[in-house]
Amino acid sequence: MANRIDTSELKQIIMQIVASIPKGRVASYGQVASLCGYSSYGRYVGSVLKQLPNNTTIPWHRVINAKGEIAFPVGSEAYIKQLSLLSKEGIESKNGKISMQKYGLV
DNA sequence: CCTGTGACCGGTA
DNA sequence: ATACCGGCCACAG
Numbered sequence: 001m002a003n004r005i006d007t008s009e010l011k012q013i014i015m016q017i018v019a020s021i022p023k024g025r026v027a028s029y030g031q032v033a034s035l036c037g038y039s040s041y042g043r044y045v046g047s048v049l050k051q052l053p054n055n056t057t058i059p060w061h062r063v064i065n066a067k068g069e070i071a072f073p074v075g076s077e078a079y080i081k082q083l084s085l086l087s088k089e090g091i092e093s094k095n096g097k098i099s100m101q102k103y104g105l106v
Numbered sequence: 107c108c109t110g111t112g113a114c115c116g117g118t119a
Numbered sequence: 120a121t122a123c124c125g126g127c128c129a130c131a132g
Binding site for chain 2: 081
């Protein structure tokens with residue numbers, strides 16, 4: 001039992017969860033954390049995605065915050081890129097907000 | 107060792 | 120509905 005968290009292993013789990021998000025769906029950082037079994041690791045999820053290389057195959061763009069908004073400042077490079085990728089998968093945002101009811105995980 | 111930071115979240119006013 | 124606040128926790132300096 002020594003339920004000690006292995007951050008290096010947790011990273012792998014997080015990436016696997018994110019990779020498992022179906023195309024056309026989105027999940028919040030906290031939700032990804034929950035699926036990993038660590039509901040309070042939302043911030044850590046973000047820090048892991050931040051470390052991903054530009055050529056990664058991980059669909060990091062399908063992860064947004066709990067409010068249904070992209071976590072970057074509106075108009076920033078990353079914001080525009082993420083919005084573009086989402087739009088490509090048929091995910092539309094209303095006034096910068098994405099409907100979790102519609103695109104959230106089932 | 108201590109402090110600040112961040113792709114977060116939920117409660118309260 | 121928005122704004123503020125405290126909790127959260129790995130990581131960098």
